Amino acid sequence: CTCLLELSKLQELELDGNQITAVPDNAFLNLVELKILELNENQISTVSQTSFKGLSKLLRLEISKNLLQELPDNIFEDLLKLKILRLHTNHLKKLSTRTFGSKGAMQNIYSLFVGGNQLVEFESNFFRKFPSLTYVDFTNTPLTVLPNISGIDTLKTFSIANTKVS
16 A cells, blocks of 8 residues: 555554565655564565665564565665564575675664574574574474574574474
8 A cells, every 4th residue: 555655754564464465666665764564474475675675763574474485685784773573484495694785784683583484504604693683583493403603692592492403
């Protein structure tokens, strides 16, 4: 609905359970004050590299319980204040530092929820790019090898319940 784009002072937008199938280019561009965006329990299978462009004040992004299989490079690049990222219960096979771009979108993320996906491995330096991480959830993934989390002094909770890590 383009009517949402006129709400430039909007700070929280909940679009859960609306059978949304895609998040198009610049979908929220004019929502410059948005701090919380929830897109849970839809049927989102496609997001573009610029789906979240302009959301520089976003603190929490939730895209859980959808049909995502991959995320484009740099999709989270503009989300420099992002603190909580919920991507659980999708069909993601990989998560790369390139997904977050080079502007430092990983700097402030302290909670990362990626459980319930098809993730099997991570880049060796993936978690070193998240200096503020305190909580990571990998529950219900087919992980067989523990990701390298050494050097993350801020980490308080690391959940790998119901994985294949031995």
